[in-house]
Amino acid sequence: MRRAFWWLVAAHVLLVLAVLPLLLGTHLDGGVLIGDETSYVDAGRALSNAVRDAARLGPFDTRELQLSVVSSGWFMPGMGVVLTPLFVVDPDASVASVRLYLAVVTTVLLVVAALRVRTLLGDPYALALLVFPGLVPMWAVFSTGAWGDLAAGLVLAVLVAEVAAALRRVIDGEALALRDGVRIGLVAVAMLYLRSSTSILAGALFVLLGLGVLVALRGAARGRSVAAVVVGGVCFLAVLAPWSIAASQTLGARVMTTTSVPTVLANTFGDRSQICFGPCDPGSTIWFTPLRYSREVARATGLSEVEVQRQMSSYARRDVTLGSYLPDVARNFRHYAIGPSAFSEFMRDPGTRLDPLRWAVVAGTALLYYPMLLVGIAVLVVVRRRPIGEQVLPVVLKVALACLLVQPFVHQAGSRYWPTAAPLVSLGLVMFVLQAKTSTWTWSRCSSTARSPEPDGAE
Amino acid sequence: MRRAITLGTIAVALAVFLLSPRFGRAVTVHNYRPDLPPDSLVSCWPLPDGLRLPFAYQVRRDRLVGPPGAERRELLVQFDQIDPVTAHRRLADAVRAARAPVRFVVRPLPLPPDQAERYVVRGTVLLDLPPSRPAETPACASPYTTKDFPPGLETAP
Numbered sequence: 001m002r003r004a005f006w007w008l009v010a011a012h013v014l015l016v017l018a019v020l021p022l023l024l025g026t027h028l029d030g031g032v033l034i035g036d037e038t039s040y041v042d043a044g045r046a047l048s049n050a051v052r053d054a055a056r057l058g059p060f061d062t063r064e065l066q067l068s069v070v071s072s073g074w075f076m077p078g079m080g081v082v083l084t085p086l087f088v089v090d091p092d093a094s095v096a097s098v099r100l101y102l103a104v105v106t107t108v109l110l111v112v113a114a115l116r117v118r119t120l121l122g123d124p125y126a127l128a129l130l131v132f133p134g135l136v137p138m139w140a141v142f143s144t145g146a147w148g149d150l151a152a153g154l155v156l157a158v159l160v161a162e163v164a165a166a167l168r169r170v171i172d173g174e175a176l177a178l179r180d181g182v183r184i185g186l187v188a189v190a191m192l193y194l195r196s197s198t199s200i201l202a203g204a205l206f207v208l209l210g211l212g213v214l215v216a217l218r219g220a221a222r223g224r225s226v227a228a229v230v231v232g233g234v235c236f237l238a239v240l241a242p243w244s245i246a247a248s249q250t251l252g253a254r255v256m257t258t259t260s261v262p263t264v265l266a267n268t269f270g271d272r273s274q275i276c277f278g279p280c281d282p283g284s285t286i287w288f289t290p291l292r293y294s295r296e297v298a299r300a301t302g303l304s305e306v307e308v309q310r311q312m313s314s315y316a317r318r319d320v321t322l323g324s325y326l327p328d329v330a331r332n333f334r335h336y337a338i339g340p341s342a343f344s345e346f347m348r349d350p351g352t353r354l355d356p357l358r359w360a361v362v363a364g365t366a367l368l369y370y371p372m373l374l375v376g377i378a379v380l381v382v383v384r385r386r387p388i389g390e391q392v393l394p395v396v397l398k399v400a401l402a403c404l405l406v407q408p409f410v411h412q413a414g415s416r417y418w419p420t421a422a423p424l425v426s427l428g429l430v431m432f433v434l435q436a437k438t439s440t441w442t443w444s445r446c447s448s449t450a451r452s453p454e455p456d457g458a459e
Numbered sequence: 460m461r462r463a464i465t466l467g468t469i470a471v472a473l474a475v476f477l478l479s480p481r482f483g484r485a486v487t488v489h490n491y492r493p494d495l496p497p498d499s500l501v502s503c504w505p506l507p508d509g510l511r512l513p514f515a516y517q518v519r520r521d522r523l524v525g526p527p528g529a530e531r532r533e534l535l536v537q538f539d540q541i542d543p544v545t546a547h548r549r550l551a552d553a554v555r556a557a558r559a560p561v562r563f564v565v566r567p568l569p570l571p572p573d574q575a576e577r578y579v580v581r582g583t584v585l586l587d588l589p590p591s592r593p594a595e596t597p598a599c600a601s602p603y604t605t606k607d608f609p610p611g612l613e614t615a616p
Contacts, residue, residue, distance in 0.1 A: 038490055045485035052480045067489035074491070088475060091485035277537060277568060277580040278519065281603060283612035292603065293517070295495050300515040301539045301579055311578050318574075 001123040008130035009111055015140045016103050022344065022357055023144055024096050031095035034346045036075065037146040041098060042068045043080025044146075048087030070250040072291055073259030073306070077243060078193030079148045099144040106143035106151060110134055113154040113423070120161040121393070121427070128430045129157060132372055133422040138341045138365040142419050150419040152195035156400065157423035159187045163205045164396045167212045171389050175221035176213065181232030184209070188232075189239040195420060196258040197411070201403035206233055208399055252298075253306035261410070262306075262313035263290050268412040269328050270316030277315055332408035335415065340369045342415035369418075372425050376401065379428035384435060397428050496604035503599030504592045506534075508559040512584075513549040515539040519583070521606045523590055532588040542575075543567040543582045550584065562587040 024031045033041055046061075046068035053060045069077050086093050086101045093101070110130070118126035133139035133153070142150045162184050166176055188202040206229065213225040240256075247255035266275050267286050273279050280289040291305075294312060298305040341362040379397050404421045407413060499518050500506060520535040538546045547565040554561050567582040568575050575581055602608045 036491075038488075042487050042489060042491070045487045046489075048479075048485050049487070051476065052482075052484060055476055055479050064487055064489075067492045068487040071489065071492040085475075087485045088479045089482065091483045276519075277578070278583070281606070282608050283602070292493075292495065296498075296517045297539065297579060299495065299498070300517050303579055308579060311580075315568075315578055315580075318570075 001127070004127055005114070005118070005123075005130065008127060008134060009107070009114075012110065012130060012134040012140070013107060015135060015137060016107065016143060019137055019140045019357070019361060020099065020103070020144060022141055022361065023099050031099060033095055033098075033146065034343075039071060039075055040079040040146040040148070041083060043071070043075070043077050044083025045087050045091070047077070047080050047084040048091060051084060051088050065246075066250045070247050073247045073251050073255050076148070076193045076196045076257060078190070078195070079146050079151070081193070082151065083146065098146065102146060103144045106154075109151060109154050110143075113158050116158045117161045117427070120165040124430045124434065125161070125427055128426045129423055132368055132426045132429070133419060136340075136365050136368050136422070137361040138344065138369075139419055139422065141344065141361060142416070147416060148194035149417055152191050152198055153420040153423050155187060155191040155194060156198060156201070156420065157427060159184070159191055159202075159205065160396055160400050160424060160427065162187055163209055164393045166209060167392045167396065168389055170209075170212050170216045170225060171392065173217065173221065175217065176225040176228035178224075178228050178231050181228030181230070182235050183232075185232035185235030186239065189236045192236075192240065192257065193243070196260075197407050197417075198404070198420070199257050200406055201400055202236070204399050204403045205396070206236070208396065251306050252304035255306065259306050259309065262309045263287065264411050266290070266313040266316040268332065268410070269320050269325055270313065271319065272316070275312050275316040277312065329409055332411065332413040333405075336405075336408050336413035336417055337373060339415050340418055341365045372422070372429065375429045375432070376421065376425040378432065379425060380405075382432075386435065390435065393427070393431050397424055397431065400424055401428075496601060497598065499599065499605045503596070503605055506559065506586075507561070507589055507591065508557045510553060510557040510559040510561065512536065512538075513553045514541055514546055516584075518606045520608070522608075523592075530590040532586075532590050532592060534586040534588055536584050536586070537580050538565075538582055538584055539579050541581060542572075546582065546584065560589055 046064050050060055050065060069080055082105060083098065083101070086098065090097060114126040114129045114134075117129055133150075139150065166180055166184065170176065184206075188205065191198050192202055209232075210226070210229045213222060213229055217225055244256050247259070251259060253259075263275075266272070267290075272286060275286075275290045276293040280286075280293055283289075284292075290309070290312060294305040294308040297303070297308045301308075344358050344361055379394075379401055384394065401421060401424050404424070407417065497503070499521060500512065504521060506512070516536040516538050518534070518536050520533070522533055523530045524533045525531050541549070543565050550563060550565070554563070563584050563586045565582060565584050568578065568580065570578075599605055602612070
């Protein structure tokens with residue numbers, strides 16, 4: 001098993017090296033940052049300057065931190081933190097350097113995540129992670145990108161493993177130690193810093209853990225475990241606080257994680273021609289034009305731009321009905337799940353359509369991705385009758401995946417988001433394979449009529 | 460061994476930290492937080508005869524219309540925080556006081572009055588002004604400042 005583990009790591013490294021030309025000079029002159037990557041990289045540069053200021057014992061360039069790290073409050077600064085060491089060492093690091101650095105960091109993160117999952121859940125789960133998503137060509141492409149979705153997915157796999165392992169111990173009557181709570185809280189907040197869309201998920205897993213402790217334990221063990229969960233929550237909030245405070249003070253409004261939700265809702269479900277209480281300015285994107293307009297209104301009125309954005313969103317969505325909302329959600333799900341390599345279009349060498357490398361990435365990704373998409377659906381809908389201890393991982397996976405899939409209900413989805421969910425599907429596949437040996441399957445919709453419920457409510 | 464690796468890593472990190480100011484400084488572009496363009500009516504193309512809009516507003520469009528030689532300046536602004544009747548009264552008073560050759564039309568947002576109060580923006584004013592606009596300074600070259608958008612600019616899909 002150990003040998004297979006490291007062979008798979010080597011295969012992942014070779015795959016990354018094979019797809020790097022898609023993002024580097026061979027295909028695009030000197031390589032370019034794509035979309036939101038520019039913001040994450042700018043945050044990394046600003047944070048590296050803050051490190052320099054700290055080494056000089058100050059003063060700090062707070063305006064630069066506000067403009068490049070808090071920016072408009074859209075993105076959590078996790079990827080900026082990840083990129084900081086590179087810019088500390090090389091303040092003028094090129095795009096190619098950024099990609100190579102991120103490829104190394106992501107590979108290390110994949111290995112660390114797989115090792116932790118191996119410790120908590122077992123060898124097959126770790127090996128599965130190294131195959132899917134580790135050997136998916138498009139995932140390897142994304143692993144050199146500065147978006148946080150992929151890294152958040154790997155940390156999420158660790159969080160799911162941690163919570164599942166903790167719940168199994170709780171069900172066996174074992175109390176959680178404070179360090180368990182601290183570890184889970186820190187892993188959860190690391191995930192959140194990488195991608196704010198995981199906030200609901202982090203909260204749901206804490207609630208699940210807390211409920212498990214309250215239901216399964218009694219007496220002193222319950223008290224100690226509740227304390228561990230509370231300490232975990234405190235750690236989570238304590239690490240989140242610097243961002244929330246900085247963003248709130250900079251933007252003059254209460255910001256917990258991101259300010260993007262109102263504009264996202266308006267762009268996804270509302271009337272885009274009404275977002276600026278009428279048409280927005282021409283010549284820019286659906287994200288920047290409303291932002292500039294909200295800042296203009298804020299300047300004129302003294303309100304915070306975040307409050308203005310909330311009102312703009314409400315105005316643009318005032319005619320949304322269930323009939324208009326549901327087709328938009330369906331479209332979001334299509335964009336989320338179908339076309340996992342659609343982002344490779346941005347890496348196409350201008351003037352060439354039949355790029356062999358891109359074709360190989362698209363085909364290889366489809367080959368691995370679509371079967372796993374079916375597994376993902378199965379993770380959500382299949383319920384199996386087993387003792388409660390064996391229900392822990394299925395329940396944790398269901399909750400985590402369902403929380404991630406809240407995104408298409410509130411957010412314009414894209415083909416960049418699946419890497420966050422991919423590791424969960426991989427864990428789900430192994431779970432199915434391991435449990436299939438000893439049991440029959442029942443679909444959740446017919447389980448209640450096909451069999452009598454078990455006394456422990458394991459369904 | 461493990462301890463040596465840990466101590467070595469800490470030592471390298473500390474050395475890089477202490478030496479980091481010698482490596483130079485990263486140049487940030489904050490392109491996701493560009494500077495907010497100035498208010499055109501204050502910095503670029505003021506209203507005639509010292510007229511100032513007597514309410515909070517944002518310029519939405521400012522362009523010359525009509526045939527050459529008979530052009531007019533058409534200025535569309537949104538007004539904030541006050542109802543359309545108040546906006547009309549205040550602007551009429553200001554125009555009278557400035558003796559400015561200005562005509563205007565006030566329109567509320569297309570909402571029932573009880574709903575309109577939920578929003579900071581309450582309506583629009585379309586002003587018909589003499590065509591004179593001061594010569595452009597570099598600061599006013601951007602259409603995002605003047606809101607005089609060339610026809611080629613497309614609205615995002």
